[in-house]
């Protein structure tokens with residue numbers, strides 16, 4: 001029997017961010033491996049016109065939860081959604097709910113965050129720093145609490161190139177930042193943001209670093225641990241390969257490349273692509289919860305959930321495999337034939353953005369106008385290029401994360417736990433993983449049926465013919481214009497035409513002779 005699974009039996013677990021990508025996989029795995037778990041409290045806010053119950057119902061009825069329902073048929077009774085908004089004081093939790101949480105919770109997994117790279121500093125501080133501080137305060141009032149697990153990111157210190165499993169302090173104390181957010185207005189915050197984030201690329205990584213400092217400074221006597229995943233991707237193995245449900249990280253880029261919108265990107269081909277499957281992160285997180293509660297380490301341990309130092313893959317290899325898979329299982333209604341060019345300097349990037357991204361969008365918009373439809377492609381393309389510009393930092397740098405604590409934890413697990421909660425990335429076969437990832441994007445994000453593959457292939461053939469036709473027409477037009485204006489171009493043109501004519505006449509004559 002798995003020791004970790006047994007540990008979670010009869011426990012009351014509190015998860016923030018359970019409606020997010022990582023949170024859902026965490027909930028699923030906990031229920032599937034520990035069906036006797038008492039309850040999972042999830043802090044949820046109503047969203048997009050859906051009530052809490054509707055949101056939970058939607059999650060439980062998704063494909064991700066199909067296996068759980070076989071092992072734990074009463075799973076819906078074990079999820080207890082609590083109405084909460086992490087941006088509000090005391091999370092706007094009702095008194096009764098708060099009482100129940102304070103008196104019953106055994107383990108906390110804090111996953112909620114704003115992961116947007118362009119979040120305003122005030123918003124990012126509120127969710128990634130102040131909410132963490134408030135949750136720690138709540139945790140300190142929980143008599144039965146055994147462990148508090150905080151999910152951070154491996155990029156919280158992306159201003160460094162070698163990152164150890166320690167907390168690196170930011171120059172300005174989190175408390176000062178929190179205080180200043182109360183009285184500074186937005187325009188002043190906008191002005192000081194670049195100075196505060198320093199050589200980090202965005203407010204997200206900066207506030208996640210501040211969040212870690214808060215955990216270190218304000219955890220008191222709690223048993224606390226921090227998990228730092230790198231770029232979280234689709235599931236590797238569990239509950240099935242390739243599951244993904246949002247566009248963050250590589251998923252959006254796989255769609256953009258597969259649909260032929262994105263054909264070149266500024267990337268360092270040999271830089272390490274530090275992707276980590278979401279189920280690997282979740283397995284580590286659950287094991288960290290167990291270890292922190294049972295072994296009670298004297299200090300806050302940090303665990304890197306990264307792949308680069310144990311099983312590296314680079315962007316070039318990843319891009320090639322994405323393309324190879326898309327060739328086998330193309331996405332439907334592609335805009336252009338998929339292609340993957342890596343550019344390495346700003347000039348070529350701007351050139352290809354103009355020629356390979358914006359120009360086709362302008363031409364397509366022209367076609368839409370001609371056919372009486374509303375042009376939209378250029379707007380979409382500009383939005384995509386803005387997104388890419390925000391991700392560029394991460395595909396043009398390499399980092400080295402040490403993984404001593406993560407490896408130590410792996411060695412502490414029984415063989416059964418190593419199997420059930422596998423987070424050993426050395427076993428990951430990248431080519432297979434990426435193939436399943438692309439297939440997962442097609443099935444679960446684009447909701448495309450595999451029966452449509454022959455039609456998608458036909459469409460790509462048509463696009464190839466249009467491409468050849470367009471290039472030939474373009475060549476002829478340019479040449480015709482040149483001929484009209486330049487004597488030299490005319491001379492070359494007449495030379496080529498007469499040469500071709502003589503060549504064809506010679507072959508005609510020789511074939512007539514043979515007959």
Ligand SMILES: CCCCCCCCCCCCCCCCCCCCCC(=O)SCCNC(=O)CCNC(=O)[C@H](O)C(C)(C)COP(=O)(O)OP(=O)(O)OC[C@H]1O[C@@H](n2cnc3c(N)ncnc32)[C@H](O)[C@@H]1OP(=O)(O)O
Pocket residue numbers: 115116117118153154155230231232247248249250251252253254256257262263264265318319322323339340341342383384386387390391394395
């Ligand atoms: C030719 C070559 C091809 C090669 C082949 C392919 C190779 C494959 C490998 C590829 C390399 C992977 C590199 C990953 C690096 C990730 C590093 C993460 C590191 C940190 C990890 C973390 O610790 S933390 C989690 C990461 N946190 C995010 O990853 C949030 C990002 N995101 C935002 O910060 C907001 O999204 C932002 C952008 C402000 C827009 O904001 P915005 O207000 O304009 O609007 P929205 O967010 O509503 O999105 C507007 C439209 O962009 C669409 N979209 C959203 N994300 C998208 C996305 N990633 N790629 C594409 N498209 C995306 C969306 O689908 C909308 O499309 P539509 O309008 O049609 O619905």
Ligand SMILES: NC(=O)C1=CN([C@@H]2O[C@H](COP(=O)(O)OP(=O)(O)OC[C@H]3O[C@@H](n4cnc5c(N)ncnc54)[C@H](OP(=O)(O)O)[C@@H]3O)[C@@H](O)[C@H]2O)C=CC1
Pocket residue numbers: 016017018019020021022023043044045047084085086087110111112113114115127151152153154208228229230231232233246248249
């Ligand atoms: N995805 C990645 O590549 C990586 C993620 N991480 C970390 O993992 C954790 C989870 O990320 P991920 O699952 O990808 O992110 P998601 O954006 O998918 O999920 C974020 C979660 O936080 C919740 N949340 C946000 N704001 C509030 C609020 N005001 N009140 C209540 N809940 C709120 C969201 O709820 P709602 O559904 O209502 O919006 C959602 O459940 C984060 O801490 C992130 O920093 C670290 C490294 C990489």
